[in-house]
Amino acid sequence: MSYSYFLGCVIPGRLPFLEISARKTFEEIGMKVGDQAKCSCCPDPTGAAQLDHETFLALGARNLCLFEESNSHILSLCSGCTESLKTVKHILDNDDEKKKEINSKLKIIGKNYKGNIKIKHFAEVLYENIEKIKEKVKKPLKDLKVAGHPGCHYLRPSEIINWDDPLNPKTLDELIEAIGADPIEYDMKNDCCGNPVEKTDKEISLSMLESKLKSMKEAGADCIACVCPACYQQFDFNQREINKNKNTDYNFPVFYITELIALALEIDTEELGLNFHRIKVNDVLQKIN
Amino acid sequence: MSENLKRVMVIGGGIAGIQASLDLAERGIVVELIEKNACIGGRMAQLDKTFPTNDCSICILAPKLAECSRHPNITLHTLSEIKNLSGQPGNFNVKIFKKARYVKEDECINCGVCIEKCPMRVDDEFDMKLRKRRAIYIDYVQGVPSIMTIDRENCLFFTKDACRICEKVCEREAIDFDQKDEEFELNVGSIIVAIGYDIFEPTSLVSLGYGRYLNVVTALEFERLTCASGPLGGHLKRPSDKNEPKKLAFINCVGSRDIKNNPYCSSCCCMYTTKEAMIAYEHDNEIETSIFYIDLRAAGKGFREYIQRGENDYAITYIKGKVAKILEDDQKNPLILYEDINTSQVKQLKYDLVVLATTMVPKKDAGELAKILGIKIDDYNFFKANSYHPQKSSKEGIFLCGACREPMDIPTSVIDASGAAAKAAEIVMRG
Amino acid sequence: MQMVDFEFRNDLIKENFSLNYCYQCGTCSSSCPVAFITNGEFNPRKIIEQSLLGLKDLLIKDQNPNVWLCCTCHMCVEECPQNVFLTEIFERIKNKIVLLGEPYPKTFKMQAKSIVENGLAIPLSQPIIRRRNQLGLPNIESVNINELTKLLEATNFEKKVNLLEESK
Numbered sequence: 001m002s003y004s005y006f007l008g009c010v011i012p013g014r015l016p017f018l019e020i021s022a023r024k025t026f027e028e029i030g031m032k033v034g035d036q037a038k039c040s041c042c043p044d045p046t047g048a049a050q051l052d053h054e055t056f057l058a059l060g061a062r063n064l065c066l067f068e069e070s071n072s073h074i075l076s077l078c079s080g081c082t083e084s085l086k087t088v089k090h091i092l093d094n095d096d097e098k099k100k101e102i103n104s105k106l107k108i109i110g111k112n113y114k115g116n117i118k119i120k121h122f123a124e125v126l127y128e129n130i131e132k133i134k135e136k137v138k139k140p141l142k143d144l145k146v147a148g149h150p151g152c153h154y155l156r157p158s159e160i161i162n163w164d165d166p167l168n169p170k171t172l173d174e175l176i177e178a179i180g181a182d183p184i185e186y187d188m189k190n191d192c193c194g195n196p197v198e199k200t201d202k203e204i205s206l207s208m209l210e211s212k213l214k215s216m217k218e219a220g221a222d223c224i225a226c227v228c229p230a231c232y233q234q235f236d237f238n239q240r241e242i243n244k245n246k247n248t249d250y251n252f253p254v255f256y257i258t259e260l261i262a263l264a265l266e267i268d269t270e271e272l273g274l275n276f277h278r279i280k281v282n283d284v285l286q287k288i289n
Numbered sequence: 290m291s292e293n294l295k296r297v298m299v300i301g302g303g304i305a306g307i308q309a310s311l312d313l314a315e316r317g318i319v320v321e322l323i324e325k326n327a328c329i330g331g332r333m334a335q336l337d338k339t340f341p342t343n344d345c346s347i348c349i350l351a352p353k354l355a356e357c358s359r360h361p362n363i364t365l366h367t368l369s370e371i372k373n374l375s376g377q378p379g380n381f382n383v384k385i386f387k388k389a390r391y392v393k394e395d396e397c398i399n400c401g402v403c404i405e406k407c408p409m410r411v412d413d414e415f416d417m418k419l420r421k422r423r424a425i426y427i428d429y430v431q432g433v434p435s436i437m438t439i440d441r442e443n444c445l446f447f448t449k450d451a452c453r454i455c456e457k458v459c460e461r462e463a464i465d466f467d468q469k470d471e472e473f474e475l476n477v478g479s480i481i482v483a484i485g486y487d488i489f490e491p492t493s494l495v496s497l498g499y500g501r502y503l504n505v506v507t508a509l510e511f512e513r514l515t516c517a518s519g520p521l522g523g524h525l526k527r528p529s530d531k532n533e534p535k536k537l538a539f540i541n542c543v544g545s546r547d548i549k550n551n552p553y554c555s556s557c558c559c560m561y562t563t564k565e566a567m568i569a570y571e572h573d574n575e576i577e578t579s580i581f582y583i584d585l586r587a588a589g590k591g592f593r594e595y596i597q598r599g600e601n602d603y604a605i606t607y608i609k610g611k612v613a614k615i616l617e618d619d620q621k622n623p624l625i626l627y628e629d630i631n632t633s634q635v636k637q638l639k640y641d642l643v644v645l646a647t648t649m650v651p652k653k654d655a656g657e658l659a660k661i662l663g664i665k666i667d668d669y670n671f672f673k674a675n676s677y678h679p680q681k682s683s684k685e686g687i688f689l690c691g692a693c694r695e696p697m698d699i700p701t702s703v704i705d706a707s708g709a710a711a712k713a714a715e716i717v718m719r720g
Numbered sequence: 721m722q723m724v725d726f727e728f729r730n731d732l733i734k735e736n737f738s739l740n741y742c743y744q745c746g747t748c749s750s751s752c753p754v755a756f757i758t759n760g761e762f763n764p765r766k767i768i769e770q771s772l773l774g775l776k777d778l779l780i781k782d783q784n785p786n787v788w789l790c791c792t793c794h795m796c797v798e799e800c801p802q803n804v805f806l807t808e809i810f811e812r813i814k815n816k817i818v819l820l821g822e823p824y825p826k827t828f829k830m831q832a833k834s835i836v837e838n839g840l841a842i843p844l845s846q847p848i849i850r851r852r853n854q855l856g857l858p859n860i861e862s863v864n865i866n867e868l869t870k871l872l873e874a875t876n877f878e879k880k881v882n883l884l885e886e887s888k
Contacts, residue, residue, distance in 0.1 A: 013842030016852050037861035040839040046792050047831040050814045055875040105874040109867045156794035166798045168495040192793035199827040200788045207757045547801035583745040613750035613799045628749035635749050635760035
């Protein structure tokens with residue numbers, strides 16, 4: 001079975017340029033990844049999913065059904081969507097009663113959840129192809145100090161995500177290393193970026209961001225690498241906010257790991273949409289050239 | 290024939306094994322005491338003081354060690370391991386494998402000249418790798434038997450066919466590189482297993498920073514740091530900069546009561562962290578200690594009063610709240626994040642040194658020994674005790690005592706040992 | 721004076737049995753970034769304590785601690801020595817707050833509204849669609865809103881989250 005993208009809401013709705021490097025990278029390593037029509041919100045595990053459990057399961061299951069009908073596994077570009085979909089699958093696959101209940105709702109729209117497709121985060125698939133990526137590196141990003149930010153829903157809860165070590169993750173750092181860059185160690189690596197709590201209290205959200213930025217600065221980072229559009233947003237949009245309030249001068253360029261991979265593999269580097277990043281990436285581009 | 294079998298084997302020369310051996314020997318039973326290391330003494334020899342009396346540990350252990358070595362009914366077999374068991378209760382045949390010492394046991398007088406001259410440096414296991422020993426060594430200064438041993442995996446003669454300096458400087462000509470490992474058989478009526486415990490390595494608990502932060506140590510390491518015969522000569526200094534720490538923190542239940550690691554309670558930590566805090570205070574009256582706990586389990590006689598004394602007289606503050614996260618500032622001071630459950634406040638506090646009270650776990654080779662002896666182990670790899678008599682193993686004629694059957698403190702180990710000795714004696718005293 | 725509501729507590733236990741395992745050690749609070757920033761005002765251990773004691777009013781009406789401050793980082797779940805699934809239990813509490821008509825942060829409601837109206841948390845605006853074309857990204861067919869409406873009616877979503885009174 002092949003894969004199709006699950007794009008989520010944030011990337012198509014706000015950060016479409018993040019799709020470019022992802023599509024180009026998977027093409028370059030020889031994977032044909034399709035697109036799936038008619039997807040709805042996953043639903044957002046940090047938002048609407050928390051309002052009603054039944055609706056959460058129904059919306060999630062409907063999305064899974066679409067891929068089942070297309071006979072395609074899910075390759076998700078967002079950590080939040082990955083968590084939602086994996087959670088729905090975990091619950092329905094292990095609780096026959098719940099599965100029956102939800103299927104009775106899905107029946108109304110002519111769908112039926114079977115549970116025969118896999119859900120993978122795009123970084124999972126990249127990691128599985130890490131040797132191929134290493135082979136294709138044309139310009140290793142030497143001396144670039146990258147602060148890897150694995151984020152929360154990429155790793156936890158480990159019972160459901162079932163991927164990297166939830167408290168001591170290695171896969172993102174290994175991907176950074178594979179393209180010749182230096183994945184730095186910093187104390188707050190495994191901490192949350194704070195994005196979800198912005199819905200309730202922006203100040204707390206910014207406090208969490210600040211403690212990450214401080215730790216990255218102390219460790220001498222040149223830029224940040226992330227695997228989730230919510231984290232991307234938090235880092236790219238809100239460094240300015242913190243500088244305004246706290247008189248700091250944080251200015252880390254923020255990259256999706258696929259953007260860094262595309263730079264190292266020299267895949268259409270002019271067309272990656274890097275000019276749409278809010279924090280200008282010119283310093284990094286200069287350093288690696 | 291029955292005289293021959295008035296003989297019991299005790300496997301393990303820690304406090305439990307020693308107590309059992311002495312009990313048996315005193316009633317006229319011959320004891321074969323088998324010990325894997327070069328010296329007997331076990332974990333108790335590594336401790337500085339013992340609770341609740343705060344007596345010097347080696348001071349109360351040493352007379353028992355001496356007695357074991359001198360008693361006409363006890364034969365010490367050090368550097369020895371069990372290879373095979375056959376037979377039945379009353380008549381067991383045990384095959385022992387004894388590593389060569391490369392030192393003549395009748396000649397060595399423990400003068401220490403060889404140690405001074407040996408050029409090799411090896412991590413000292415007894416001192417929890419906090420300092421180096423030589424390739425020729427004795428486990429600890431007061432070790433019994435009081436004879437040197439050559440560690441052939443690190444000795445230049447065995448690895449590179451060089452050196453032999455110890456041979457040159459030994460006035461008693463006690464070095465003998467031609468010694469060979471031996472195998473021999475012993476015939477005994479019953480067996481007591483008393484191999485003791487290891488401690489849980491908290492490196493896997495990443496959020497606590499052990500192994501990354503120099504000033505986060507385990508409790509057993511702390512014992513060696515405060516012990517007069519330890520690497521610091523009894524003057525407590527912290528690992529990163531050798532400064533005297535003034536603010537200590539002890540964290541209980543590290544790896545214990547934890548489904549993801551060791552689901553059981555380690556039974557002694559609540560008491561020994563108080564003990565270690567008291568020792569630190571006695572070294573330096575300016576030391577203030579915080580002990581972080583889930584529950585304070587001080588159930589023994591005088592134990593609750595001990596804790597109270599800690600709070601009243603030794604500048605110890607007990608904080609209810611298990612610690613999950615430790616960070617470090619740029620002076621390598623550990624920063625503890627915790628909730629003080631009594632006030633519901635969540636704070637970060639700076640300390641000079643943090644001590645982790647980790648779980649007592651079964652020895653790594655407990656499973657292997659269980660297979661050789663044909664006894665059962667439980668889900669955690671402790672030897673499985675009989676439900677009706679905890680000192681009985683799952684096999685007739687083989688008894689258990691001490692921390693190898695469940696975590697326990699020294700007084701309980703001694704009681705356990707006497708119990709096992711009585712049961713073991715029953716078998717050989719018949720007929 | 722807080723009254724213990726046994727039905728509320730038993731309900732929560734039925735929905736997530738791991739609630740029973742908690743022995744109030746405080747590991748969750750120690751590993752919670754929001755608890756640290758708020759000095760314990762947001763306090764995962766306390767929320768679980770109140771759940772175990774069935775203190776429905778504190779959790780649902782007063783929302784003290786405010787369960788909506790959870791950042792869903794799941795560190796508490798990973799560190800918990802008893803495998804208590806805290807974030808899931810918090811979600812069940814949030815479900816109850818919503819179902820019982822108590823106030824909850826507007827941002828969540830707005831997202832719910834967007835999903836009801838567009839099927840997406842962030843609707844595709846015209847400028848974004850144009851940008852997509854500019855960047856050479858494929859046009860992907862949106863969710864069939866009729867189908868979605870039927871599904872959301874089946875789960876009674878709008879009523880549960882109190883969106884209907886808004887549209888009146």
